[in-house]
Amino acid sequence: MADAPKHNAEDYLRMYRQMVRIRTFEDNANQLYLSAKMPGLTHMYSGEEAVAVGICEALRTTDKITSTHRGHGHCVAKGAEFKEMFCELLGKEEGYCRGKGGSMHIADQSNGNLGANAIVGGSMGIATGAAFTAKLLGKDDVTVCFFGDGATAQGLWYEVMNMAALWKLPVIYACENNGYSEYTKTDEIAAGSIMARAEAFGIESHQVDGQDVLAVNALTEKLVERARKGEGPFFMELMTYRYHGHHVGDINREYYRSKDEEKDWKENRDPIIRFRSWLVAEGIASEEEVEAMNAEIKDDAKAAVDYALSAKYPDQSEVDMHVFTDVTHALA
């Protein structure tokens, strides 16, 4: 683990708790899929928890993020609740998006999450625009744009990085490099160095171990503070790993990556196991306290899943609501 930034025990325990909440959420989501209780597909964030938590713990509620199709982790880390998240996942009325978004658009908007985007790289403009607002209106909000290594192939990124650098916008581009662009190794889709691409625009860039929540958090805190002062934009490449396939249905994946590789990451570099060991070694929590926290989160998730399963679907009359802000029913 990296040297710990100066936090109190409460902060460290919240980081751990948030990482376990993400893993637990995903385990339940996967079960909902496997038991055919969830409509559609979902993309698991398991394995990447230290990235979302390390970053979001460095942000204020008023800071903004944009998320991706693999967005449950960002959503939890930015402060969302299980109940509304599971309701959204199942297309229920009480979901954060009233069941209109589902897994790929899940977001608790009240905490500064500007939405999960199902177009790879589609939110890079939105994040940069949120940073533009902060500059225009003289606010000190910072925006973090989450995207995967696959999205670095999209042209939009280069257009908005250019403008963000020209205009010194308070945006941090956070590339979660999990080694795979859907079903293809990143090495096969990315020429040269991803960091060098951001550096070409004069953007200060950092690579960090995305499985080390303290390292991610320490770096983000520094960059967020500087971005608030107008020293942005910044780029972070977070080296991480996706435990599941591209989505929950991507089960047989040996044609593109080996089981040994997956085993190595899960057993030797798991962000939760590493942080837990550190918490115990530093005397911040005992094994018993950690186990109790895990059990409590598991119970919370089960209660939220049960609630969501029996929750109401939206009334069919909602189908043409929210097309326009000023028209209750667009087709009336």
Next chain:
Amino acid sequence: MREITLSQAVNEALAEEMRRDETVFIIGEDVAEAGTPFKVLSGLVEEFGTSRVVDTPIAEPGFMGIAVGAAMTGTRPVVDLMFGDFIYLIMDQLCNQAAKTHYMSGGKLNVPLVLRTNLGATRRSAAQHSQSLHALVAHIPGLKVALPSSAYEAKGLMKTAIRDDNPVVIFEDKLMYQDKAPVPEEEYLIPFGEAKVLREGSDITLIGTSSMVQVCQKAAEALEAEGIFAEVIDPRTIVPLDEATLLASAKKTSRVIVVDEGHQSFGVTGEIASRINEKAFYHLDAPVLRMGAMDVPVPFSPALEDITVPTPEGVVENARRLVRGEMIHAA
């Protein structure tokens, strides 16, 4: 009343709204010192500065995306897209992002932005600078679409668009920027979804959009000389569409021609004609006729380009045949 050009009308609308609301800003290519190639924005950067009249690199998806994010977080961007033809470049940001954000968030996020761009052929600019692509945008739920037909309309619709909390796309006819019309000094807004009856008539209804309103007006004058009285209607916005006014006129005159500069197939003319057929069928004495631009890429040569768009003469000829009761199977 004073007369000003369509270009001045748009400029005034923007200046007034920028004075009224400091969250309004303009973003696009060469919008500041250059004031756009059409000089529509001249003088704005001097009053509002480069932080609110923002020149961008030539990167349409990038600045459109930035505008979407800015709109979602408390500002009202007016995006300047130099030519309507470039709309293909920004389709993801416009149609997947701006149009769907309010819906996908269950009504929690808004995207109050205006995309101002243009349409119109016969400027000898060939196939990539002459298209009228408003039907593409009107097809996507979540986007409002305004088509000003004069300086007066351009100012009132622009001001309404800027105050709207939804994404609005305004297509100005690039051949009309120097056209003058009476525009009051006092402030006014034009509500969306209210068609304007420009001329009353009893024999046939001519529905025209954008510069095709002028085409319909000229046709109506010529028809009157022959004793055929045409009603001319400008929908002003095609999303929302004032169906009631169009249907009432169709029921009154029993004959309708819809004239629009977009390609005729799968376009605005077909949509309006279809709604009239569905809802006023038993009141009609003739099939509703579509007159759009020819289904060919816009050619450069004046000899070819001029025949691709509807003309007053063409409207007169079709109107005559409809009134005489001649079945028309193709325009």
